[in-house]
Amino acid sequence: QSVLTQPPSASGTPGQRVTISCSGSSSNIGSNTVNWFQQLPGTAPKLLIYDYHQRPSGVPDRFSGSKSGTSASLAISGLQSEDEADYYCAAWDGSLNNYVFGTGTKVTVL
Amino acid sequence: EVQLVESGGGLVQPGGSLRLSCIASGFTFRSYWMSWVRQAPGKGLEWVTNVNQDGGERYYVDSVKGRFTISRDDAKNSLYLQMNSLRAEDTAVYYCVRGVGGAGAYWGQGTLVTVSP
Numbered sequence: 001q002s003v004l005t006q007p008p009s010a011s012g013t014p015g016q017r018v019t020i021s022c023s024g025s026s027s028n029i030g031s032n033t034v035n036w037f038q039q040l041p042g043t044a045p046k047l048l049i050y051d052y053h054q055r056p057s058g059v060p061d062r063f064s065g066s067k068s069g070t071s072a073s074l075a076i077s078g079l080q081s082e083d084e085a086d087y088y089c090a091a092w093d094g095s096l097n098n099y100v101f102g103t104g105t106k107v108t109v110l
Numbered sequence: 111e112v113q114l115v116e117s118g119g120g121l122v123q124p125g126g127s128l129r130l131s132c133i134a135s136g137f138t139f140r141s142y143w144m145s146w147v148r149q150a151p152g153k154g155l156e157w158v159t160n161v162n163q164d165g166g167e168r169y170y171v172d173s174v175k176g177r178f179t180i181s182r183d184d185a186k187n188s189l190y191l192q193m194n195s196l197r198a199e200d201t202a203v204y205y206c207v208r209g210v211g212g213a214g215a216y217w218g219q220g221t222l223v224t225v226s227p
Contacts, residue, residue, distance in 0.1 A: 002154065035215060037155070044205060045155065047215040054213065088155050092211050097169050099145065099157040099210055 003028060004089055004102035011108040012079045020105045022072040022089035028100055030070040032092040036063075039086040048087070049074060081109045112136040114206045114218030121224045126196050132189040132206030132218060140184040145210045146191045148202035149220075156202075157210065159191070173199075196225045 005023040012018045024030065036049035047056055049065035052072060062077040072089055089102035118130040130146070145160035159170045159180040168180055179192040189206055203220040 033211070035211060037215075039155075044217040044219050046217065047213075050213045050215065056213065086154075090155075090157075090210070098171055099160065099169075101147075101155040101157060104154040 027095035028093040116221040119221030130191040
């Protein structure tokens, strides 16, 4: 059972903005950095955001991350059809001594 | 180009053992924490275990403690996962991941482990 909670689904039309929340606690998001991963259908996950809001090279700037207290968020601006994927937040949990993933959010482009 | 290539997956009976391997290339393997992350069919991601650069620190999710062992061989740029006493709930695609919690996180393509009679 994951300790990071995400909404199971999110959707939008092309060009819209979609936001995904990730709720944790003081032992994970509240005290350690958050990564976001994108998993396109049938493929391995890929790093999308690290250290709450940093983008690796090659990731479009329409993807952005933020953190407030014990929650993090991923925003996708200017939604595109190729953004249809599963998105996972993740962080180290200092109480469990485990790396924990969020429950995952499936993004659908209508 | 960074590459992580997993192997060793397959069909095994409950109670059996498997050893997964991951060969790394395209980066300085000895400089990174390495992890195994699994994904059961149709389910989300679950971190399983990780090991630090010199092998002195290892952490495991509770469900595999005492059954799984992570190890690395920097001379061979290789990461391993020895899985014993396998259960049906261990059925998943197992991914080898470089530095899952950092800026350089990179995933292999995964190897499927199926535990079934």
